[in-house]
Amino acid sequence: MFYGWVVVGVAVIAVLMTAGSRAAPGALLVDMERSTGWSTSTLSIAASISLVMYGVGGPLAAFVMSRIGLRSTTVMSLLLAAVSFLFSARTESLWSFYLWFGFGAGLASGLIASVLGATIANRWFVDRRGLVTGIFGASTSAGLLVFFPFFTALAANSGWRRSLEIGAVLLVATAIPAAWLMRDSPADVGLAPYGGSPEPTRAPDRGLFRRAVRRPEFWLLAVTFMVCGVTSNGLVGQHFIAHATEHGFAEVTAANWLAVMGMFNFVGTLVSGWLTDRYDPRRLLFAYYSFRGVSLFFLPVVHDNVSIGVFAVLFGLDYIATIPPTIMLCAEAFGRHNVGVVYGWVFAAHQIGAALSAWGAAVIREASGDYTWAFSAGGGIAIAAGMLATMIRRPTISTPALAN
DSSP states (O other), X not given: OOHHHHHHHHHHHHHHHHHHHHTHHXXXXXXXXXXXXXXXXXXXXXXXXXXXXXXXHHHHHHHHHHHHHHHHHXXXXXXXXXXXXXXXXXXXXXXXXIIIIIIIHHHHHHHHHTTHHHHHHHHHBSTTHHHXXXXXXHHXXXXXXXXXHHHHHHHHHHOHHHHHHHHHHHHHHHHHHHHHHOOSOGGGGTOOOBTSOOOOOOOOOTTHHHHHTTSHHHHHHHHHHHHHHIIIIIIIIHHHHHHHHHTTOOHHHHXXXXXXXXXXXXXXXXXXXXXXXXXXXXXXXXXXXXXXXXXXXXXXXXXXHHHHHHHHHHHHHHSSTTHXXXXXXXXXXXXXXXXXHHHHHHHHHXXXXXXXXXXXXXXXXXXXXXXXXXXXXXXXXXXXXXXXXXXXXXXXXXXXXXXX
């Protein structure tokens, strides 16, 4: 068996765990508000900080990986996330909660979940790159599938602090196979990339970011992926449970429907990776964003198990299906060896959008009394993002390096 699949398996577990840790703000929000007395908007500031730092982890991860390698970066990040969870569980003040739950846990998770999958897919694989990026996206869905109901049930029975302590233990346990089995490149085990010829690990181009920002492809990728963050992690990921409880659903029931969403997201992202290897990724992005916009317009009228189930299935299929085509377009426009850096910055835009949406939706809810305007606005900008995606230019062949 090609050893790259072992690396993918270990990294998928790490991404699944960090995705699970990102489920904590949305899953624990109601219990945090009830037990601490802090308002939704106050707690959402911590979630927004976490999302921003999660995004900052993208470009930072590309830099750190180029210095100390994939394995060391992954192990270090898992341990930092565990420490941040432990300190968050023991906090009694807002400033320390923002520090550990916002800055610490967000950055640690972003160092893994942002560009690790993209880097492995483009470093270890020539064939099946779209499928591999889909697998990593699906692992994020699996993290949501497992940890949203897990954290919600723990919070309902033992409180949000115990939930974070258990999460810290699981993060430490995940670091063990990562330290043992992960390798930085095919050359480390005497192999060529899957479907390619032997090649040395190539560092990203010098001055890459300065040249990338001068190209319209970069900004179109960044803006459309920012909208992905606004409409997925920031809006639905942070506020779906709170919205559902306002419509008469119990917290655990809402979390279970979010898990259903994660299950269909798992399927949707895998299929998206398969489609990305075969079809124009711009057309896929147009379809995904347009479909997402229609789904968000539907969410405010959800009031029963049938309608919430329909939404969970439809939105779940599309939740992060945008990842494989976005990474493919980054590789085509800027070169495979530059994907970690370029996608890191594009991912940072995704998380800035998620952070603004997480906070903005809470403000809209407190001002208007519900989430209707927030979800409707999200639907409109998702459709606009689909149109922008069709404007991204593709080279006739995959670009080997960013032109000077």
